Amino acid sequence: MSSDFVVHIIRDALLMAFWLSAPILMVGFAIGIVMSLIQIVTSIQDSAFNTVPRLASVLLAILLALPWMLNKATTYASSILGNLSRYAR
Template identity: 35%
Template sequence: MTQEMVISIAETAIFTVLIVSGPLLLVALISGLAVSIFQATTSIQEQTLAFVPKIVAVLVSIILFGPFMISRMTDYFHSILNNLVRYIG
Protein backbone atom coordinates (compact mmCIF):
# COMPACT_ATOMS: atom_id res chain seq x y z
CA MET A 1 0.00 0.00 0.00
CA THR A 2 1.60 3.22 -1.14
CA GLN A 3 1.49 6.62 0.46
CA GLU A 4 -0.61 7.97 -2.40
CA MET A 5 -3.21 5.29 -1.80
CA VAL A 6 -3.38 6.08 1.92
CA ILE A 7 -3.75 9.79 1.18
CA SER A 8 -6.46 9.04 -1.38
CA ILE A 9 -8.42 6.91 1.10
CA ALA A 10 -8.11 9.58 3.78
CA GLU A 11 -9.15 12.30 1.34
CA THR A 12 -12.20 10.33 0.26
CA ALA A 13 -13.12 9.63 3.88
CA ILE A 14 -12.87 13.29 4.88
CA PHE A 15 -14.84 14.39 1.82
CA THR A 16 -17.55 11.83 2.60
CA VAL A 17 -17.78 13.01 6.20
CA LEU A 18 -18.11 16.62 5.06
CA ILE A 19 -20.77 15.81 2.48
CA VAL A 20 -22.76 13.67 4.93
CA SER A 21 -22.60 16.05 7.89
CA GLY A 22 -22.82 19.27 5.90
CA PRO A 23 -26.60 19.51 5.49
CA LEU A 24 -27.25 18.85 9.19
CA LEU A 25 -24.66 21.39 10.29
CA LEU A 26 -26.02 23.98 7.88
CA VAL A 27 -29.59 23.50 9.13
CA ALA A 28 -28.42 23.76 12.75
CA LEU A 29 -26.47 26.91 11.94
CA ILE A 30 -29.38 28.61 10.18
CA SER A 31 -31.94 27.68 12.82
CA GLY A 32 -29.59 28.77 15.62
CA LEU A 33 -28.99 32.09 13.90
CA ALA A 34 -32.72 32.64 13.42
CA VAL A 35 -33.45 31.86 17.07
CA SER A 36 -30.62 34.13 18.22
CA ILE A 37 -31.92 37.01 16.11
CA PHE A 38 -35.42 36.40 17.46
CA GLN A 39 -34.12 36.38 21.04
CA ALA A 40 -32.11 39.55 20.49
CA THR A 41 -35.01 41.48 18.97
CA THR A 42 -37.57 40.43 21.59
CA SER A 43 -35.20 40.40 24.60
CA ILE A 44 -36.36 36.90 25.53
CA GLN A 45 -33.62 35.10 27.46
CA GLU A 46 -35.23 31.67 27.76
CA GLN A 47 -32.54 28.97 27.68
CA THR A 48 -34.72 26.25 26.20
CA LEU A 49 -35.71 28.51 23.32
CA ALA A 50 -32.17 28.25 22.01
CA PHE A 51 -32.06 24.44 21.92
CA VAL A 52 -35.53 23.14 21.13
CA PRO A 53 -35.88 24.70 17.63
CA LYS A 54 -32.39 23.49 16.68
CA ILE A 55 -33.17 19.96 17.83
CA VAL A 56 -36.45 19.93 15.92
CA ALA A 57 -34.80 21.37 12.80
CA VAL A 58 -32.00 18.80 12.89
CA LEU A 59 -34.46 15.93 13.39
CA VAL A 60 -36.54 17.12 10.42
CA SER A 61 -33.39 17.47 8.32
CA ILE A 62 -32.35 13.92 9.28
CA ILE A 63 -35.69 12.73 7.94
CA LEU A 64 -35.24 14.73 4.73
CA PHE A 65 -31.52 14.12 4.12
CA GLY A 66 -31.38 10.63 5.65
CA PRO A 67 -31.65 8.68 2.38
CA PHE A 68 -28.95 10.85 0.79
CA MET A 69 -26.67 10.43 3.79
CA ILE A 70 -27.16 6.67 3.94
CA SER A 71 -26.55 6.27 0.22
CA ARG A 72 -23.31 8.26 0.40
CA MET A 73 -22.08 6.24 3.37
CA THR A 74 -22.99 2.90 1.81
CA ASP A 75 -21.30 3.91 -1.46
CA TYR A 76 -18.13 4.72 0.47
CA PHE A 77 -18.37 1.48 2.45
CA HIS A 78 -18.86 -0.57 -0.72
CA SER A 79 -15.89 1.19 -2.29
CA ILE A 80 -13.70 0.30 0.68
CA LEU A 81 -14.87 -3.33 0.71
CA ASN A 82 -14.53 -3.77 -3.06
CA ASN A 83 -10.94 -2.49 -2.98
CA LEU A 84 -9.96 -4.27 0.23
CA VAL A 85 -7.85 -6.85 -1.60
CA ARG A 86 -5.96 -4.04 -3.35
CA TYR A 87 -5.43 -2.22 -0.05
CA ILE A 88 -4.12 -5.26 1.81
CA GLY A 89 -1.71 -6.24 -0.88
Protein backbone atom coordinates in the same frame (compact mmCIF):
# COMPACT_ATOMS: atom_id res chain seq x y z
CA MET B 1 0.46 0.30 -0.96
CA SER B 2 2.17 3.66 -1.35
CA SER B 3 1.82 6.61 0.97
CA ASP B 4 0.00 8.56 -1.76
CA PHE B 5 -2.62 5.85 -1.91
CA VAL B 6 -3.10 5.93 1.88
CA VAL B 7 -3.43 9.71 1.78
CA HIS B 8 -6.04 9.36 -0.97
CA ILE B 9 -8.08 6.87 1.08
CA ILE B 10 -7.93 9.06 4.20
CA ARG B 11 -8.84 12.13 2.15
CA ASP B 12 -11.85 10.35 0.70
CA ALA B 13 -12.95 9.23 4.18
CA LEU B 14 -12.70 12.77 5.55
CA LEU B 15 -14.59 14.20 2.58
CA MET B 16 -17.31 11.60 3.06
CA ALA B 17 -17.62 12.52 6.74
CA PHE B 18 -17.84 16.19 5.75
CA TRP B 19 -20.53 15.62 3.12
CA LEU B 20 -22.58 13.42 5.44
CA SER B 21 -22.51 15.92 8.30
CA ALA B 22 -22.77 19.16 6.28
CA PRO B 23 -26.55 19.27 5.70
CA ILE B 24 -27.35 18.71 9.37
CA LEU B 25 -24.74 21.20 10.56
CA MET B 26 -25.94 23.84 8.09
CA VAL B 27 -29.56 23.46 9.22
CA GLY B 28 -28.54 23.69 12.87
CA PHE B 29 -26.40 26.73 12.17
CA ALA B 30 -29.08 28.53 10.16
CA ILE B 31 -31.83 27.87 12.70
CA GLY B 32 -29.49 28.90 15.51
CA ILE B 33 -28.80 32.23 13.80
CA VAL B 34 -32.50 32.86 13.14
CA MET B 35 -33.49 31.99 16.70
CA SER B 36 -30.70 34.18 18.10
CA LEU B 37 -31.91 37.10 16.00
CA ILE B 38 -35.45 36.55 17.27
CA GLN B 39 -34.13 36.46 20.84
CA ILE B 40 -32.28 39.73 20.30
CA VAL B 41 -35.30 41.45 18.78
CA THR B 42 -37.74 40.25 21.44
CA SER B 43 -35.28 40.38 24.39
CA ILE B 44 -36.15 36.83 25.44
CA GLN B 45 -33.46 35.33 27.68
CA ASP B 46 -34.80 31.77 27.85
CA SER B 47 -32.29 29.17 26.62
CA ALA B 48 -35.03 26.66 25.79
CA PHE B 49 -36.38 29.17 23.27
CA ASN B 50 -33.24 28.60 21.20
CA THR B 51 -32.64 24.93 21.93
CA VAL B 52 -36.01 23.35 21.19
CA PRO B 53 -36.45 24.72 17.62
CA ARG B 54 -32.84 23.91 16.76
CA LEU B 55 -33.22 20.36 18.04
CA ALA B 56 -36.50 19.90 16.17
CA SER B 57 -35.05 21.28 12.93
CA VAL B 58 -31.95 19.07 13.18
CA LEU B 59 -34.12 16.00 13.74
CA LEU B 60 -36.25 16.95 10.73
CA ALA B 61 -33.11 17.50 8.64
CA ILE B 62 -31.84 14.07 9.63
CA LEU B 63 -35.14 12.48 8.64
CA LEU B 64 -35.20 14.27 5.29
CA ALA B 65 -31.51 13.69 4.48
CA LEU B 66 -31.34 10.11 5.73
CA PRO B 67 -32.03 8.39 2.37
CA TRP B 68 -29.38 10.50 0.65
CA MET B 69 -26.92 9.95 3.51
CA LEU B 70 -27.48 6.19 3.49
CA ASN B 71 -26.99 6.09 -0.28
CA LYS B 72 -23.71 8.03 -0.05
CA ALA B 73 -22.42 5.94 2.87
CA THR B 74 -23.40 2.65 1.22
CA THR B 75 -21.76 3.65 -2.05
CA TYR B 76 -18.58 4.66 -0.24
CA ALA B 77 -18.50 1.49 1.86
CA SER B 78 -19.06 -0.73 -1.17
CA SER B 79 -16.25 1.01 -3.06
CA ILE B 80 -13.88 0.59 -0.12
CA LEU B 81 -14.82 -3.05 0.45
CA GLY B 82 -14.85 -3.79 -3.28
CA ASN B 83 -11.24 -2.66 -3.59
CA LEU B 84 -10.08 -4.36 -0.40
CA SER B 85 -7.80 -6.76 -2.26
CA ARG B 86 -6.13 -3.79 -3.93
CA TYR B 87 -5.52 -2.16 -0.55
CA ALA B 88 -3.94 -5.30 0.92
CA ARG B 89 -1.10 -5.29 -1.60
